[in-house]
Amino acid sequence: MSLLPTYPLTQIVQARPFIKWAGGKSRLLAQYKPFLPTDFERYHEPFLGGGALFFYLAPQLQAQEKRAYLSDLNPELVNVYRCVRDEVEGLIEQLAVHKELHGETHYYEVRSRLQTEPIARAARFIYLNKTCYNGLYRENSRGLFNVPMGRYKDPKICVPDLLRAASSALQIADISERPFLTVLDHAKNADDFVYFDPPYHPLSETSKFTAYSRDRFTAEQQTALKNAISQLATRQVKVLASNSDCPFIRELYEGFEIKTINAARSINSKASKRGKITEVLVIA
Numbered sequence: 001m002s003l004l005p006t007y008p009l010t011q012i013v014q015a016r017p018f019i020k021w022a023g024g025k026s027r028l029l030a031q032y033k034p035f036l037p038t039d040f041e042r043y044h045e046p047f048l049g050g051g052a053l054f055f056y057l058a059p060q061l062q063a064q065e066k067r068a069y070l071s072d073l074n075p076e077l078v079n080v081y082r083c084v085r086d087e088v089e090g091l092i093e094q095l096a097v098h099k100e101l102h103g104e105t106h107y108y109e110v111r112s113r114l115q116t117e118p119i120a121r122a123a124r125f126i127y128l129n130k131t132c133y134n135g136l137y138r139e140n141s142r143g144l145f146n147v148p149m150g151r152y153k154d155p156k157i158c159v160p161d162l163l164r165a166a167s168s169a170l171q172i173a174d175i176s177e178r179p180f181l182t183v184l185d186h187a188k189n190a191d192d193f194v195y196f197d198p199p200y201h202p203l204s205e206t207s208k209f210t211a212y213s214r215d216r217f218t219a220e221q222q223t224a225l226k227n228a229i230s231q232l233a234t235r236q237v238k239v240l241a242s243n244s245d246c247p248f249i250r251e252l253y254e255g256f257e258i259k260t261i262n263a264a265r266s267i268n269s270k271a272s273k274r275g276k277i278t279e280v281l282v283i284a
């Protein structure tokens with residue numbers, strides 16, 4: 001037995017997104033920082049995805065004993081977050097097995113085999129997320145994950161310290177599968193802060209790129225989101241909302257405070273289209 005002292009690694013590793021997710025906000029957080037409120041008790045993120053802003057705020061939320069309400073419409077994603085919060089060691093064990101077996105045969109076998117047990121489902125999701133082409137979550141019309149294997153030298157299939165840090169951060173979180181409008185049932189007054197990061201409105205007809213098949217996020221839904229934000233504002237709820245920088249969104253949010261954010265999109269397959277893209281951050 002080692003006589004060396006052991007230190008809880010979760011306190012050293014800073015929690016950050018543990019999955020790759022289209023529209024992930026990690027690179028933009030520095031630009032959001034000046035607009036993040038500090039005087040609130042409850043944090044809500046109803047389009048959770050990779051949860052970049054939640055993990056960024058987590059140390060502060062934890063230190064001040066605040067609660068987080070995280071939700072998304074994607075049931076697989078919600079199951080992963082719950083398993084990371086509640087069953088992280090079991091999940092790490094299963095990911096270690098995937099890491100060991102990783103290869104073309106294993107990938108396609110895992111891809112074709114649906115799981116029902118929550119930890120196995122979560123391990124399958126993370127394994128495919130880390131090894132699939134471009135890390136894109138995409139399903140076919142029958143709801144099956146159909147992305148081919150990616151070519152990575154050393155995919156980060158099992159990173160125990162990162163998962164434990166995420167698990168520790170998620171202890172303050174309620175995690176649920178529900179549509180974004182239900183945030184109206186939870187965010188009630190000036191003690192609430194809501195960050196909305198919906199699927200972006202397409203910049204043009206040709207850029208109608210939908211990374212997540214479940215969410216055809218229509219112009220009507222963008223309008224419903226804007227109306228929800230107006231309603232929250234009348235309750236003094238603090239709101240930030242990201243979206244694409246296009247005439248439709250700028251017109252929709254006329255009268256709101258709008259900040260322009262510089263974003264380089266790595267998701268665009270054409271190198272020439274990467275970079276020099278702006279997004280908007282709506283403040284209410």
Ligand SMILES: C[S@@+](CC[C@H](N)C(=O)[O-])C[C@H]1O[C@@H](n2cnc3c(N)ncnc32)[C@H](O)[C@@H]1O
Nearest residue numbers: 023024025047049050051052073179180197215
């Ligand atoms: C742009 S991503 C969020 C990215 C996230 N902020 C990050 O940093 O990774 C949008 C998310 O909204 C979810 N979504 C789409 N339609 C929704 C709806 N109607 N209600 C709730 N969530 C929805 C998708 O499953 C997806 O995870």
